[in-house]
Each structure stands twice: as structure tokens, then as C-alpha cells.
Amino acid sequence: MERKDKAARRAEELRADFGKDNLSPIDVFACAREVPRLTTVSYPLGDSISGMCVKHGDFSLIAFNSAQTLGRQRFTFAHELHHLFFDDAASTVICPKSTKRYDDAEWTADAFASYFLLPYHALRNELRARGLAPMAPIDDERLLASVVAIEQKFGISRLALLVRLQDEGIVDDAQKESLSRNVKAGARKLGYPTALYEPCRGSRARMADGDYIDRIADLFGRGILSQGKAEELLADGFRDDIFIETLEDGEIVD
Numbered sequence: 001m002e003r004k005d006k007a008a009r010r011a012e013e014l015r016a017d018f019g020k021d022n023l024s025p026i027d028v029f030a031c032a033r034e035v036p037r038l039t040t041v042s043y044p045l046g047d048s049i050s051g052m053c054v055k056h057g058d059f060s061l062i063a064f065n066s067a068q069t070l071g072r073q074r075f076t077f078a079h080e081l082h083h084l085f086f087d088d089a090a091s092t093v094i095c096p097k098s099t100k101r102y103d104d105a106e107w108t109a110d111a112f113a114s115y116f117l118l119p120y121h122a123l124r125n126e127l128r129a130r131g132l133a134p135m136a137p138i139d140d141e142r143l144l145a146s147v148v149a150i151e152q153k154f155g156i157s158r159l160a161l162l163v164r165l166q167d168e169g170i171v172d173d174a175q176k177e178s179l180s181r182n183v184k185a186g187a188r189k190l191g192y193p194t195a196l197y198e199p200c201r202g203s204r205a206r207m208a209d210g211d212y213i214d215r216i217a218d219l220f221g222r223g224i225l226s227q228g229k230a231e232e233l234l235a236d237g238f239r240d241d242i243f244i245e246t247l248e249d250g251e252i253v254d
Helices: 002-017 028-032 070-086 104-117 120-129 140-154 158-167 173-179 183-189 211-221 227-236
Strands: 038-043 049-055 060-065 092-096 207-210
Touching: 002 070, 002 104, 028 038, 028 070, 038 070, 038 211, 049 070, 060 070, 070 092, 070 104, 070 158, 092 104, 104 158, 120 140, 140 158, 140 173, 140 183, 158 173, 207 211, 211 227
Parallel strands: 038 060
Antiparallel strands: 038 207, 049 060, 049 092
């Protein structure tokens, strides 16, 4: 409980630093653009790694596994933000997909990620609005509709939400197991889009953003990089969607 309370406080503090309240959904990827000298990388990292965080004196990097669902990617990104801002011990952290390989730092980062995406009071408000209370009887259809509505609104993965609902006494082990199956089909049946439950497709599956792109733009604008070298570096960052025009101010046109 102490770990979760500490993680919840940290999540509220960081949301406040980004100018966000503790009741609304948050665009975790947009927040990353506000962190100075942070490069983000979306890439299919295989079956064993969810993400990684590299901290250096002059720059930092967060990578996340684009082969996982969007909900999991958002969760992983928030998890890595905890390593970036609150884990002082390590300069490089590679985060496993399996919780069997977790240490205390990973469990703490998971708790932080859950509260960063869905703060304590935001969840309580959602539960009250839907008439969900601990140990109160609820039929399966209404429970599923509530779960899908909350996860769609806050962009949180099904598993992360079910863990929180179990902590709140809303679901038991059997309900958690049932709600973990046929996730995409259940959302589709209720009329929701299924992007949250799917991996990235196309160019978004491999993409660098943030400081890496900003450095290229700056160096090109100051004439330190040639157009050819700038385009080569952009390609290395999987950013063929960015086109450089040789303009007077060296602008990169996205």
C-alpha cells in the first residue's frame, strides 16, 4: 500500500508539472515533447522487452515496444517517465515485459504509470458516475460497458484498469479473468474503436521524435549539416515523413 500511495502522489505531482489536473485524460506522448532534450523512439522490441529509459547528463531517451497494444504502449511510456524523473539510481533501465522478472523499482514504476494515466480521484469519479461500489452486485453487461468506457476515456490498458478495479473491490478474481478475454470483440460490440487494443501500424511502428529531430533541425538551420546528411539522419530515425527544404531559415517541414 505504501508503494501505491507514493506512486499516486508522484503521478499527481508530475501531472501538475505538465499543467494537467488529476481528473482528466492525459496525452502521455504529448507530455514527452515538453521534456527538454528527451528523444522518444517507437520500435518493435520483440517479445521480452516493453521499454527502456536512458539518462545521460546532456540528454535522455525513452523507447517503447510498438508491437504491443496502444494501451500497453501508453502504460509503458508512463512507466518509463517514472524511471526518468524519479529513479535516481540507474542511468539505463531495460524494462521486461514479464512481471516475473520485476524488481521493486519495476513494480513502483507500474503503480506510477497506472495513476499517471488514471489518477485516484478520476477513477473514483468514474465509479460513482456509473454506480459502481465495492461488493455491490452488478450484471456482466453493465460491468463490461463501464470497464470499456473508462479505459477508452483514459487510454489505459485493460489489465491495468482491472488491477485498479480489483484494488477498489469492484471486481473479483473470476470477473477479472472473464474481462481479460475477448477484449477487442467486446469493445467493438459496444460500438467503440479498437485502436487501443491493437499495436501500431505502418510508419508509426518505427519512429524517433523529440530531441533527435530538434537537433537535426537546429544543426541544419545553422548550416552545420548539409541537406543530404540531415536527410540521412532523419532516415536513420525512421522519419521519412519529414521533408527538408533548403530555405533561408533552414526550416524542416513536417
